[in-house]
Amino acid sequence: MNEKNTSILKEKIPHWKTFTQTNLPVVIYYSTCGGGEECITACPYHLKIWEMQEMEVPFFGINQAPRKRPVMINPNLCTKCYICVEACPTGSLVKQA
Secondary structure: OOHHHHHHHHHHOOEHHHHOOOOOOEEEOOOOOOOOOHHHHHOOOHHHHEEEEEEEEEEOOEEEEEEEEEEEOOHHHOOOOOHHHHHOOOOOEEEOO
16 A cells, blocks of 8 residues: 555545543543453443544554544433443543542
8 A cells, every 4th residue: 555545545534532521431541442342231221322433542652554443423312331441451432520
């Protein structure tokens, strides 16, 4: 892939900071998220609340690249049971204060 095609690809994939929201029941730290979907699998309402979306994100702070990460698409359906927080092996989900 040449440099021109790479820059076009990066323009289409949003940066992870565009997915940060303050009105969520949990804070998602995308730079440490491993993208294993444990939070989605553990959630009782998994596919109604969560969705995997591609974003430009580093993996543990290095090598920023397009990767799929969980996004809370319907936070109003969340019952605040925080099973997703407990299921996250990297500690990337934290209860919103």
